Amino acid sequence: MPLKNTGTEQHIKDTAKRLLFAEGKLHATTQEIADAAGVNRTALHYYFRSRDQLIAAIFQEAMRDLSQRLNECMTAEQPFKAKTENIIAVFLKHMIAFPYQETFLVTEINTLGKQLISDIQSAPVKSYLKEAAAEMEKGTIEKMDPVHFLMNLFSLLSYPLIMAPLYKKLFQVSAKDFRELIDERGKLIVRLLFKNK
Template sequence: MSAKALSETEKLIMDTAMKVFFAEGRFNATTQEIADAAGVNRTLINYYFRSRNNLFDIVFENAQKQENELTEAIVFSDLPLKEKISRHLDIYFEQAKKYPYLEIYMVTQVNQGNCFKDKDTMGRVLDKFYLEIALEMEKGNVAKMRPEQFVLNFVSLMVFPVSMRPLLEETMGMSKEAYEKLLEERKEIILQTLFIN
């Protein structure tokens, strides 16, 4: 088997694990279940990743890293703040639709102190974000408040309905389809809530 074929197999296993863990919510899926879903021999998972837990960690870290890189790219783009937020919401809700259990798991891991940390990058991202928020407040496009409060509002409005989805679906007596429709309406609601103009 060529090196290219091996890397394709590795990617297939990772993509399948991502689907099993975060699209289907089967956090405790075994290596055999992942192998069956990927259509590969279970020994290949051990060959590439050594264990199911290691595969899980790698897949989760990659998901976090990709999210951080996307956030950084958006924040440091030349788009106006409202467009940056709009773009971020598009990406976030698209991923939440594809992987509805990723945010739930991420919140759990953050609470346990097990999340991907790049404090230097996040510090630069937040400094740039805070500055842009302050400038929009001066222009009258955003209500005056501490920029940190704006960020809390933004993150809360975006993340809470996704991370609490199972509970909210049940409490509100909604089907998965009806709740999905509700989430599709979130972007405009969030933008209207955060921005005056």
């Protein structure tokens, strides 16, 4: 049996990510993924025996990427507000490029269970929460359980993008206008989370 070409394997995963995360084709078949990747289905099955195996590999890569972005942002040597602004900028940029990734991750976690979540590191999050608590003592943000502060931050970032198809219809806005609203959110989120001092 020939050796597997890791370049082809990664190309298949990258193509699947584009279909799932950028285009929202969450139920793409192995045939659709193979066609988009420019390989036949036999080749795809050579690298991934089933769609489930391919989806699991994509999920693990996405979770590693999420964990890495969180770690880099949360451990940066910056004042807390600047660090939070950076988290917002980094995550909004990623979410705009891959608007369906959050939906994919939540769906897979709910379908396959918590055992999938192995790559998220808690130390950077604990450090960030400790900094949030210190900022609350300084009075720069409202006093609350710091976990609520972080959940608020992530909710303000991700929920509008997860709900984008409904919001575009509900508010009668074009894709371009909705993108402009999302571009405004970074500064708006900072104003909502931090007190003006």
